[in-house]
Amino acid sequence: MKLRLNIEELNEDFFEDTRLLGITAPLKNYQFCLQLNHLLGYDFRVNPGIEVHLKKKDRSYYFTVYESKEPNSFLTHYLYHNQFDGEYLLPEFRHMDFLWLMKGDWVDDEKCSWIKQSVKNxxxxxxxxxxxxxxxxxKGNMVF
Incomplete structure (x- = not known):
């Protein structure tokens, strides 16, 4: 008997109860994270354990993922850099520089709107x- 891994199901599970923002900001990763940490009170830090590694045409691409855990909650914020060396983590969103994934606990519309507005400023x-x-x-490109 062969067991088959259902990638689509895994991806759906990973994205269950998440919110995802796309951000266009032609800034360096560290500059953007510094602003989020200092001005919005997050604690984004690089997490090398969940860096995304893609192979395309015999080349390797590494997409940095920053992580910030919310105190007294299961909610974790992940900030992906969408571009590395001319390749995109999500090619369908080439115009987005960063992808902000909220995962682990439900984020209501009010909080999501506050984050969107704060980041826009x-x-x-x-x-x-x-x-x-x-x-x-x-989707699979973002799963760690």
Missing amino acids: LNGVQLVAELTNEQIKN
């Missing part, structure tokens, strides 16, 4: 938009 941020699961074609 940061220096260098041009666009913040919520992305729906249906819009994401390459």
